[in-house]
Amino acid sequence: MSDPSRESDAEAKARRGRNIALALGLLLFVVLIFVVTIVRLGGNVAERPF
Amino acid sequence: MAMLEALNTSKAPARWQDFLQLLKPRVMSLVVFTALTGLVCADRNIHPVLGAVAILCIAVGAGASGALNMWWDADIDAKMRRTRGRPVPAGKVQGSDAAALGVVLSLFSVMLMGMAVNWVAAGLLAFTILFYAVVYTMWLKRWTAQNIVIGGLAGALPPVIGWAAADGAAPLNAWLLCAIIFVWTPSHFWALSLYTSEDYARAGVPMMPVVRGAASTRRQVWIYSVLLIPFCIAPAFTGLGSVAYLAVAGLGGAVYLLLAWRLFRSKAGETPDPRNAPEANGGLYDVRAGARDARNLFAFSILYLALLFATLLGEHLAGLKPLELL
Numbered sequence: 001m002s003d004p005s006r007e008s009d010a011e012a013k014a015r016r017g018r019n020i021a022l023a024l025g026l027l028l029f030v031v032l033i034f035v036v037t038i039v040r041l042g043g044n045v046a047e048r049p050f
Numbered sequence: 051m052a053m054l055e056a057l058n059t060s061k062a063p064a065r066w067q068d069f070l071q072l073l074k075p076r077v078m079s080l081v082v083f084t085a086l087t088g089l090v091c092a093d094r095n096i097h098p099v100l101g102a103v104a105i106l107c108i109a110v111g112a113g114a115s116g117a118l119n120m121w122w123d124a125d126i127d128a129k130m131r132r133t134r135g136r137p138v139p140a141g142k143v144q145g146s147d148a149a150a151l152g153v154v155l156s157l158f159s160v161m162l163m164g165m166a167v168n169w170v171a172a173g174l175l176a177f178t179i180l181f182y183a184v185v186y187t188m189w190l191k192r193w194t195a196q197n198i199v200i201g202g203l204a205g206a207l208p209p210v211i212g213w214a215a216a217d218g219a220a221p222l223n224a225w226l227l228c229a230i231i232f233v234w235t236p237s238h239f240w241a242l243s244l245y246t247s248e249d250y251a252r253a254g255v256p257m258m259p260v261v262r263g264a265a266s267t268r269r270q271v272w273i274y275s276v277l278l279i280p281f282c283i284a285p286a287f288t289g290l291g292s293v294a295y296l297a298v299a300g301l302g303g304a305v306y307l308l309l310a311w312r313l314f315r316s317k318a319g320e321t322p323d324p325r326n327a328p329e330a331n332g333g334l335y336d337v338r339a340g341a342r343d344a345r346n347l348f349a350f351s352i353l354y355l356a357l358l359f360a361t362l363l364g365e366h367l368a369g370l371k372p373l374e375l376l
Contacts, residue, residue, distance in 0.1 A: 008063075010062075011063040013063075014063035014064060014065045015063065017065055017066045018064065018065070018066045018069070020066075021066035022066075029158070032106075032162070033162075035099055036099065036100070036103055036165075036166040039097055039099045039100060040100075040166070
């Protein structure tokens with residue numbers, strides 16, 4: 001007899017898909033913040049008075 | 051709500067695609083297109099990465115508005131043929147999850163826009179999200195037949211946000227782009243609602259054909275169409291559009307008026323459509339004989355707006371000198 005609290009294959013597959021999508025979204029956000037920082041910092045460094 | 055609870059007992063697990071559907075990808079693509087036009091028309095040297103981030107923020111902000119809309123409107127979405135397959139009424143995603151996604155993405159998009167681009171664009175983006183989610187979705191939509199007229203401002207603002215992202219300000223030409231979409235929205239949406247009004251009536255949404263009848267709606271579509279064309283031609287006089295734009299706006303405007311006049315003189319929206327019965331599964335955009343004129347104007351309105359913005363975008367990317375007839 002199967003355990004009703006146990007995740008079915010379809011649920012496990014759906015959860016894995018959601019987790020991968022979330023991980024990719026977070027990775028994209030981290031990369032985005034890094035690139036934006038470099039771009040904005042780059043401009044300010046180039047214009048700094050010596 | 052009982053209906054919703056019944057629907058939400060669906061055991062199908064939520065997939066990531068269901069969450070993506072909450073963001074209304076098709077609406078997002080239109081928002082990206084008009085925002086990009088505003089950003090390019092500003093004719094400022096924004097760094098390409100920052101320009102891309104600005105467009106991404108606007109797209110995510112639009113998606114967040116869509117998720118909040120689907121959370122709040124799940125009860126009426128469940129009653130309409132056009133929307134009953136959406137993730138929340140279909141029981142694929144919990145309403146609270148849709149709301150959480152909308153709030154989180156709203157905060158992320160506005161904060162990133164402010165920190166990466168500028169706070170004028172971020173403020174306009176925040177206003178647009180709030181206006182769509184609160185003023186339109188929670189208030190106007192269920193209260194007045196003018197819902198899409200006033201609520202249309204949310205759909206009209208993306209070019210202003212794009213312009214502000216590049217320029218740090220929103221001059222009159224940016225607001226002219228906003229005005230074009232704002233005045234275009236009633237004729238576009240009411241043409242559609244003339245052949246989907248039974249859906250809205252069933253859901254209790256006070257759309258114009260439901261509240262004032264088909265004849266009044268057709269008359270108002272004609273009035274808004276007449277008002278629209280001067281706004282569409284105006285960019286050729288204000289240093290925004292060039293010769294190609296003037297030609298597209300003028301010729302397309304003539305066709306728009308012809309189709310609006312035909313709709314005004316037609317009987318569109320006056321005969322009930324048996325396919326709109328709750329159990330019907332026919333194509334939503336199928337044309338019944340009496341509604342052909344409404345369908346024609348609806349389809350052309352999309353083409354006309356797309357052509358106007360694509361022409362402006364092309365002219366500015368090609369570096370064509372605007373006419374400045376004034």
